[in-house]
Amino acid sequence: MSQDELIERYIYAVTTHLPQTMQKDVEKELDSIIGDMLQARCAHDTPELKDVEAVLLELGSPALLAGKYCGHKDQALISGIYYLWFKRLAIILVPLFSAAFAIGSFVIELIQLSSINQYGNFSESLFTAIFTAGIPGLLNGVIHGFFWLILIFFVLQHRSTAIDKQDFLDKLAPVPAKQMRIKLYEPILNIGLVLLFAIVFLTVPLLVGFPADNSGWIFAFNNDHIRAGWFLVLLVALAGITKEVFKLYKRRYCLPVAISTCLVNAVIVIGMGFLLLKPNIINLAFGTALRVILQNQNQTMTTITNHINGILFTVILFGALLDSGLTLYRTLHDSHKSAKLIPTVQPTKTA
Amino acid sequence: MDKAEIVSGFLLELRRGTLVLCVLAILKEATYGYNLISLLKDTGISIEGNTLYPLLRRLEQQGLLESHWNTVETKPRKYYSITVFGSEVLLELKQQFHSLSKHMEKLLEEH
Numbered sequence: 001m002s003q004d005e006l007i008e009r010y011i012y013a014v015t016t017h018l019p020q021t022m023q024k025d026v027e028k029e030l031d032s033i034i035g036d037m038l039q040a041r042c043a044h045d046t047p048e049l050k051d052v053e054a055v056l057l058e059l060g061s062p063a064l065l066a067g068k069y070c071g072h073k074d075q076a077l078i079s080g081i082y083y084l085w086f087k088r089l090a091i092i093l094v095p096l097f098s099a100a101f102a103i104g105s106f107v108i109e110l111i112q113l114s115s116i117n118q119y120g121n122f123s124e125s126l127f128t129a130i131f132t133a134g135i136p137g138l139l140n141g142v143i144h145g146f147f148w149l150i151l152i153f154f155v156l157q158h159r160s161t162a163i164d165k166q167d168f169l170d171k172l173a174p175v176p177a178k179q180m181r182i183k184l185y186e187p188i189l190n191i192g193l194v195l196l197f198a199i200v201f202l203t204v205p206l207l208v209g210f211p212a213d214n215s216g217w218i219f220a221f222n223n224d225h226i227r228a229g230w231f232l233v234l235l236v237a238l239a240g241i242t243k244e245v246f247k248l249y250k251r252r253y254c255l256p257v258a259i260s261t262c263l264v265n266a267v268i269v270i271g272m273g274f275l276l277l278k279p280n281i282i283n284l285a286f287g288t289a290l291r292v293i294l295q296n297q298n299q300t301m302t303t304i305t306n307h308i309n310g311i312l313f314t315v316i317l318f319g320a321l322l323d324s325g326l327t328l329y330r331t332l333h334d335s336h337k338s339a340k341l342i343p344t345v346q347p348t349k350t351a
Numbered sequence: 352m353d354k355a356e357i358v359s360g361f362l363l364e365l366r367r368g369t370l371v372l373c374v375l376a377i378l379k380e381a382t383y384g385y386n387l388i389s390l391l392k393d394t395g396i397s398i399e400g401n402t403l404y405p406l407l408r409r410l411e412q413q414g415l416l417e418s419h420w421n422t423v424e425t426k427p428r429k430y431y432s433i434t435v436f437g438s439e440v441l442l443e444l445k446q447q448f449h450s451l452s453k454h455m456e457k458l459l460e461e462h
Contacts, residue, residue, distance in 0.1 A: 036385035060401045068405035
């Protein structure tokens with residue numbers, strides 16, 4: 001590896017997790033600082049690889065330096081780079097948690113109130129459900145969201161102090177080409193969607209459906225069948241979140257990301273297959289109501305609406321194949337490009 | 352935990368507390384990060400780069416320092432200098448520090 005490449009890798013490792021507004025300036029500043037340190041160390045000689053290594057060791061591990069740029073404090077519950085990530089995730093996940101809890105509690109309460117008070121005033125039930133379940137659900141979601149995030153980041157921050165602070169030079173990954181970098185919002189958005197899926201299917205699967213003129217809310221799935229498959233929903237959600245968290249950690253398309261994506265997608269397809277391809281998983285009334293809405297009663301439409309679960313599964317299978325294929329393509333494309341970029345003459349590494 | 356470790360821990364805390372004062376005092380004249388380390392070293396205060404650079408950025412965010420990139424020289428460098436607000440804070444800190452050190456000296460002489 002050349003001196004310049006090692007410096008580039010180090011700077012990229014420091015700046016990659018910093019806020020975008022800081023990245024360019026810190027990148028420029030670090031480049032200038034490393035240059036000054038090398039100049040002071042080597043005077044008029046050309047710096048060798050060992051000099052660059054010594055300077056980078058003096059600056060410390062990229063994770064620690066990035067943490068200091070973000071105001072890391074050892075004694076704090078969550079600080080530095082972990083606080084930055086905490087904020088980024090909390091902005092998306094806490095409202096999502098709170099909305100899911102609020103809607104879930106509200107719908108369950110509304111269904112219960114409607115069944116008790118069948119001939120009563122619907123708007124009265126609606127207001128009662130909002131105040132007795134919706135608003136408490138909203139607060140409950142905020143508390144749950146913050147609690148789990150704080151717990152996860154607290155463990156992450158205090159576990160990382162055990163990492164060897166001097167053993168980072170050999171682990172510095174090459175700087176990926178721009179199109180090979182995983183954009184920050186992608187995994188965060190996907191985690192949000194997976195959580196939404198898990199919360200809806202584990203708490204109120206009845207939410208999936210649509211209102212029909214005469215029959216009220218038409219559920220897409222048979223509630224009991226979905227509830228019986230709760231462990232499959234949990235498995236799919238955990239697999240999906242693991243995949244996205246790993247992407248967040250790596251922030252680049254590489255072989256481990258490609259392998260984990262393929263494996264997790266296989267788990268998702270199998271899990272969803274067992275869940276969706278169960279007989280009677282779809283509410284028969286849902287297909288009938290759909291045909292009424294579409295005003296189409298012919299044989300083809302009947303076949304389609306009777307096999308919605310199969311169609312849904314095919315869409316998931318296609319999505320998983322596409323995701324795996326694209327990730328593999330990007331990874332192979334990246335390694336091919338990197339292979340071209342690596343210089344053929346390697347400088348001698350001195351002790 | 353042995354004596355040396357305990358002393359080193361307390362010294363670190365003492366130095367950490369006075370570091371901002373040192374940096375603000377030296378930056379009455381604009382200079383770049385690495386030179387600041389040398390200037391501090393000349394006065395007997397050693398500071399590591401990975402502590403100083405993030406500190407400079409934090410002080411800049413608080414409005415105590417300002418910076419500009421000097422691209423006139425062959426190598427672009429970021430120069431930091433104290434702001435008017437920073438000078439006011441420095442003056443206050445200096446007064447507090449002198450008063451504290453006077454009391455400390457008196458206390459340590461007496462005991």
